[in-house]
Amino acid sequence: MKILRINTRERTCAIEEMGEYSGLGGRALTSRIIRREVPANAHPLSKENKLVFAPGLLSGTMAANSGRISVGAKSPLTGTIKESNSGGIVSQKLAKLGIGAVILEDKPERDAPFTAIRIHKDGVEFFDAPERGGRDNYAYQDVLNDFFGGKAAVALIGTAGEQCMQAATIQFSDPYGNPARSAGRGGMGAVMGSKRVRCIAVDDADASGIEYADKEAFKAANRRWTEILKNHPVTGQGLAGFGTAILVNIINEAGALPTKNFRTGRFDHAADVSGEKLSETIEKRGGKVHEGCHPGCVMQCSQRYVDEKGEYVTSGFEYETLWAFGPNSLIHDLDLIAAMDRLCDEKGIDTIEMGNTVAIAMEGGLIPWGDGPAAYELLKKIGTADPMGRIIGNGTGYTAAALGVDRVPVVKNQALPAYDPRAVKGVGVTYATNPMGGDHTAGYAVCQNVLKVGGDVDGHKDEGNIELSKNLQIATAAIDSSGMCLFVAFAVLDTPDAMQVMCDLLNARYGGSITPDDVLALGVQVLKDEHSFNADAGFTKHDDQLPRWFREALPPHNVTWDYTDDELQAAKTF
């Protein structure tokens, strides 16, 4: 594997050996590069920041669910180091081209034309990006298809990224030709926008492909790996049945579904936006209930949501998005929520951040609670000349400041996802202490707190949740480095030989002899890189905490949040 360094000001590139980064992939690689090469006190939109795209260690192989990509930088939203993880078809193509990481460096003048980059087996080409001409991402994907020829596999920013909005995503082409997969959190799209790169197209035609140290061993390991994923009730059936939206009813039942800006844990209209309702609606209209976000996925947790006429609206319509535009804002119209999901992909902006932002707009009296059409109109302003779009596009904390709202559900200025931390304390610990700001994927204790997968820890009690979150954060950092979809964790946690099978895959690919302990050690190392960057950027234990109003009791279970700053530090002590 090689490193591809691109100077965005000069539009030049250099191909380097992996060198000191050898043996790393995905999040382990993006975080190590940012830690080593970006000053912790650099402005995230300055030429000193870098944007790194890294396929995981297993990406490009035939291993099931291994096609995720890590995007890393110093985040404009949080000021922390950030790894944002996405599906789509770019990761596997980069890996097949033998590219371990693409690093965007430097930046041109602020009015420089946007660049389109094409990476293929013979090198890298730079173009003035084709005119956007008012087109949002879906229509612009078509323009790029024409520009590059054929179905382009792209990483793309929308108008939100072009304006360097702090909640801007990088969108990735999905297997069906839509720019529907997102490196969603932390404003990676703003970093790309600051470097005036509108898109990177990756073409793996005639690529040399993946080399295996032992291809037969890899195939054997992958057979077992696929079996593990297919045999587990969550990865084999639950996710495939209703997608992640199956959680609406489950989390609501648990009294942990944040409703009206985290005021209660139950939503009266949860049934209207449940996974069951979603599937029923899709089936009735002739959409697709099961789809994968990248080739080789055996879970197929995504879907193709269509309107009443059967026309495609959106896909990758996750529980967190449903929640953000639904219960948290008191909206319960599935079609409207789907339209907002699509709109966010069109603009290139994070749905979790935007859902919380909509709730803040309601909190601040800008639009009425539960008014979906008004929320949609507000989101439409993003990426336009309307200054309100620049407020909304910068996210929850920013919008709260514009409106003088003090009930702001953020950690390190990143909006919290779809699990009330008082009722799912393990994930609350993750929100507070993980290196990325308010994030659930970094240590998804919903497994043990609610789903009772991989253990049973009471989500209402303090006991055990710090240790739980810590261990999950370690495992997650390792999984995010492998290129595996995080959802493999459901099966891995419940299957004794799963970790060893992951090691078998890595060893058959690279010829090493790593063990499960090595994998966990890698996870710890990733977290250490990230926490040390953050410490140098000025973050302390006082930043590893939820807003004070979470100390108020949450109905219906009247649970509160009362960990001290010092207690929470145990989740970061390795």
Added chain:
Amino acid sequence: MKILRINTRERTCAIEEMGEYSGLGGRALTSRIIRREVPANAHPLSKENKLVFAPGLLSGTMAANSGRISVGAKSPLTGTIKESNSGGIVSQKLAKLGIGAVILEDKPERDAPFTAIRIHKDGVEFFDAPERGGRDNYAYQDVLNDFFGGKAAVALIGTAGEQCMQAATIQFSDPYGNPARSAGRGGMGAVMGSKRVRCIAVDDADASGIEYADKEAFKAANRRWTEILKNHPVTGQGLAGFGTAILVNIINEAGALPTKNFRTGRFDHAADVSGEKLSETIEKRGGKVHEGCHPGCVMQCSQRYVDEKGEYVTSGFEYETLWAFGPNSLIHDLDLIAAMDRLCDEKGIDTIEMGNTVAIAMEGGLIPWGDGPAAYELLKKIGTADPMGRIIGNGTGYTAAALGVDRVPVVKNQALPAYDPRAVKGVGVTYATNPMGGDHTAGYAVCQNVLKVGGDVDGHKDEGNIELSKNLQIATAAIDSSGMCLFVAFAVLDTPDAMQVMCDLLNARYGGSITPDDVLALGVQVLKDEHSFNADAGFTKHDDQLPRWFREALPPHNVTWDYTDDELQAAKTF
């Protein structure tokens, strides 16, 4: 002296003994109250924040230049503790009523009517504030005069404060009946706005007045004190001659006048906006070159700026304001700059923050460099329904995020004042390390670096400037606690017996036997209160630093900024 606690939700008040706060005044008192009573991680706009108004220890007495007021809270702009210091006529009236501090606590619902508070010798009254009816502060002062009867002495927020803008000021009535004096920095007006208090009127009619332990000794000390101030060339002549605007030519000559968002230290058109030009213009038009901001001022550094028809435009038109709307934005039209100063007082918003914000708007391409009319139109949006006003009103860092600008001259999110820190390193150390964020008054090393008052330390070299800033920060904290105008420091620094005379004043007022060492110890204690609050709020040595781009050389002297984070900590080590 007593403490007056006001519950802004219930519209009730309680009068308390000074108790643990006994012996404190001004900044020493506001910072101690915030340190003790406000959780460091409270949201600045939440009910847990408090807003404290405290006259200085000598306020209300006959001592020259002792009528300043301290306003303290956790700052919405910086997240640090904040003391914002103002002239005007409220401080002396509070002191004469025997009130050591007014503390606004709690907050009503966000749509509650605004409150007008009246404090007088018999107690406190609460009213629904008279309708603003679209009126800005000057016209609203008239409404308040009618409402309260006579010339009301008020602390007042404008529309910026009502919208909880992070750069909102609290305006104080000046001796001429205009709301022209500002507790300008750090968004104290937003805290007042969050508590839905529009104004506090203080009426000292029939107040018992100031008690002196030894009135004759006080008079004697004040005679010498007045002599000291009148005899020093800066306080006796310089400030009275041209006001603080005398600095335009001096700082430009020193190559330290930040021009075009801190790109160079010289401005081609400095002469057009100099103090000399300001005085000449005022005199020609029949304005007033000398005015004081409070009764008892012997310096008279303020002025009455009038238009070509001789009509009043603004007063308290400081060097920093002139600079912010002038050289830093490449504007050199005095009338326009004066109009922007007035507009900021009308809206209730900080001129230093707004001048930098205008430069960021130019940096971000929102308006052209040097376009004064466009800048004026932009500022007019503050406090209106236009969302651009909510961007601008939240200040420099916030506006930079809206526009994707990475050249952002802030420390702890507060915009830097009118001295390039590379060429006036002593003040640069103050910007970086004082507890309030980018602020010059907290340790005004311009004295020694440029004016050569109170010593001579080269502003271009690292040597000596950390120690210099530290000592000035200590002295300033003490002066800010006395109620004395900070400008007394010019004379105090050069006059051997001045510190003793200040002690004589304090002892004659309160009957103690404090010494100059005690005064300095008080200054250290104030800083310790403030720094410890900030540490608990999550600030570290990495926050005590200038933005990285100050490491670039500043023309014409090509000086750079190269203190390390660790070196700078010496300025906070007591």
